[in-house]
Amino acid sequence: MTRIFNAEYGSAAAQTPLEIVPGLQVRLLRDRAILANVGPDVFYVRAASAGFSIWTSLKQLLKSMRPALNPGYLRHHLQFGEMATHATAWRNVHQLVPNAALTLNAGSWSWRFEPWRQAGCRNGSFEHPAILLKQAIPVSAAPVVLELSGGTDSTAIAYALAGRHDVLAITWADPLAPNASDVEHARRIAGKLGFEHRVAVLSPGALFDLPAQFEPDRPSVSLFMLAERDRLVRNAIDGRTNAMVVNGHGGDHIFLDPPSPVPMLDLLFHGRVREALKYYRTLVEFHGGGVLAPLRYRRVGQGIGRNSLSLTPGKRLHLRLIQQACYENAIWSRLGSRYRLVHPFTCPAMLNYALSIAPHEHVGQRQSRLPFRKAMNDYHQTEDFSRVSKGHLTGAFQRAIQLKEDILAALLKQGIGAEYKMYRVDDMQRALRAAALGSAEIHPQLMNALSLELFMQHWSHLSGVARWRIDS
Structure with missing residues (x-):
């Protein structure tokens, strides 16, 4: 068993942080708990209405608790791909990565993760x-x-x-x-x-x-x-x-590469509208998914830090x-x-x-x-950093899809996303077929759907669960 701490909210109020294991500090206040990870390890926190538990092994947590799936997280992943957030694919299970802080109470939680603010770093003074x-x-x-x-x-x-x-x-x-x-x-x-x-x-x-x-x-x-x-x-x-x-x-x-809408937002902020529109057009051509495709990057990192308006939206997105x-x-x-x-x-x-x-x-x-x-x-004293274009491994993934097309097609048809109508199976099957036939670009939502289904299949095998549930 790898549960290392269990507590109720307000059960033992103490302003002084309690070090559970090296690098993990917990403060229990009257109505909430504040967890800070100042070490190198990743911890997993399961929140409940009355209290919470902290684990060092996600595998052991899932085997012991078998939480329900987190549909909001899964749908966001299918639409936007990878994202930084304290939430996980399982309901009420949170990640506490190094240099992050998680605040919990009986009805809500928040996460702080700003690695550039670590001790010893000062804005405005840089080495080369x-x-x-x-x-x-x-x-x-x-x-x-x-x-x-x-x-x-x-x-x-x-x-x-x-x-x-x-x-x-x-x-x-x-x-x-x-x-x-x-x-x-x-x-x-x-x-x-x-x-x-x-x-x-x-x-x-x-x-x-x-x-x-x-x-x-x-x-x-x-x-x-x-x-x-x-x-x-x-x-x-x-x-x-x-x-x-x-x-x-x-x-x-x-350094904002591949192209994102960050420079466009700051161009607008500085009144350079013509340049902003021209740059946005290049983003649409790059992403190849319609005029609104670049805006998917606006949701990257949703859930990090305080939600607030910003007079410099480009810089805020850069932070995310x-x-x-x-x-x-x-x-x-x-x-x-x-x-x-x-x-x-x-x-x-x-x-x-x-x-x-x-x-x-x-x-x-x-x-x-x-x-x-x-x-x-x-x-x-070189020009080795002047190259702009670089090859990629799309061809290798296309051949992987060709080799496993039937297996992947069955996975999409029978998977979690299909069962809970998180994606249209027919659309995913068409995108899979196009990739197997050598399409110049693999549809990003297909890759997100495959990553979801492979992920859930992997954890079903590890945890001995035939099918994870949406409802608790």
Whole structure:
């Protein structure tokens, strides 16, 4: 049993925080409880009308309590995909990630998660981003595996590791495009910096598989590649338990890439209406889902922090995107990996640097995150950070869908989403067929629906529950 604390609201009022386990503090007040996680672990909190319990294992919580499903969370996931929130797929079960605080009472709850406000970080005073990245990677004798995609973020991490002699760079590749431009760029960067480099070719047949030892907290498209990525990393570290795996995950969020409506909102705020409309048109073309498609990003991170009006809506959305990146890293780093994961872009100092850049100032200059690219090129006296386009792994996922089309079609037809009419089965089946036939773009709602059904199937197997319930 991994329940570590149980209390009723107001049962033992104490203003002084009580440390339950290292890093987890609880304050019990007259009508509420305040939980703060200042450590490195993730905790799970089950709230009830009379009190709450805290768990270290989601698997054990679900086996013991078998909570009902949270339909609001699931519907939001199907519409908007991954999101940062204290809620989970199960009703009245909350996540408490590092650097977050959760306030509970008998009828409501709220969550605070602002990682850029950690102690020691001050707005307005920054080191160079190249220095910040280098400082964010722990100095240790452990061998380093660098996930080097060939994009701006992983290239920046590669330069931050320059001078180390124990770095193995790995680049994921589509089996039908092992020499794509981003792979070739990654190979060149690794050679320039003196790193050993391997091209790790994905196996489409292994995508959509979830390893039994993983205990994911929520549906996510990231689940689709989790088993294959873990296998390739473990092959690279060759059984060494002290290995450190470093990647640039989070940079696309903190520097507003892929395109989001953040710059458009700030352009409007600064009265640059013509530029805002032109930029929004480029967003519609990028997302390819109609004129309202870019507005789906307005809901990213819903439920974080205080709900209030903002005179700078672009900056508020930027904060939510940063929260999303930090949240993802906090969760995905703790799914049973047998190695240490480091995400330098979401260290507090880098977050504050990203927040210092006005989102709208460089719109229309044909390079996203221009201030960061320019700063890195100038610092390292190179043009390696000037690349804009990068290949992707859509082809590998299309072949995975081709190989498993019948299985995935049955999953969509018989799954939780279909049973509770969260999506139209016919629409999902058409989108699945189009992807199997090689459509240029896989429908995002299909990917969200598949992630939901695979997630619920995985937890049914882990918990021994034939069918999770919506009603309590």
